[in-house]
Amino acid sequence: MKILFATSNENKIAEAKVALGTLGHDVARLIIDGKSPNFIEPQADDIEVISKSKIDQSLELISGTKFEGCAILVEDSGLFIDGLGLFPGVYSSYVSRTIGNQGIINLLEKNPNRQAEYRAYSILYENGKYWNSMGKCSGQISTEIRGSNGFGFDPIFIPNSGDGRTFGEMLQSEKDAKSHRGESLRILCDHLRAPLK
Ligand code: ITT
Secondary structure (H helix, E strand, O other): OEEEEOOOOHHHHHHHHHHHHOOOOEEEEOOEOOEOOOOOOOOOOOHHHHHHHHHHHHHHHHOOOOOOOOEEEEEEEEEEEHHHOOEEHHHHHHHHHHOHHHHHHHHOOOOOOOEEEEEEEEEEEEOOEEEEEEEEEEEEEOOOOOOOOOOOOHHHEEEOOOOOOOHHHOOHHHHHHHOHHHHHHHHHHHHHHOOOO
């Protein structure tokens, strides 16, 4: 299936192309009038609520365009750090752009609890139907920045299911097999294959 991903984040597109591509789907970026959608994110501390708002806004944007009737994917994600009261969570994009990875390490300097969780909530709309899925990946925040692969918080996130490397030190295929986004997209594909009840 051809899926248009409504996001301004190039890295999400690259990961979805691989994850959904291996499952037989073709992912492209949704671009309207030369631009990715610029979402107005509601004040909410729940990625599910934000993701639902993104799909509503996307469907409104494509209404009356040549994209009406296409399968549309949206996703909201973030890093939830236990020792920081689940911060930055829904503010991840802003925090990554402002204080960045070193800022997160500094905030945790005297905090022994480095446990964290990446979460991704995806919604796929196709032909009047919606499929939703949540993916999670638990790990630890490293004490130093390691690796330059991936994006955002990857160089400071060590997945619990790995060998001690950060996502920034892994190949994309290794990250994809363990990550919140990989899990969320695989669940979506399973839903797509299941017969409708
Ligand atoms: P769109 O809203 O346009 O999709 P965005 O980047 O603003 O793009 P989000 O609002 O979902 O997306 O914010 C997610 C942020 O969480 C992202 O910008 C990163 O800072 C962080 N993040 C999420 N998944 C990540 C991952 O796999 N690796 C590194 N950082 C990640």
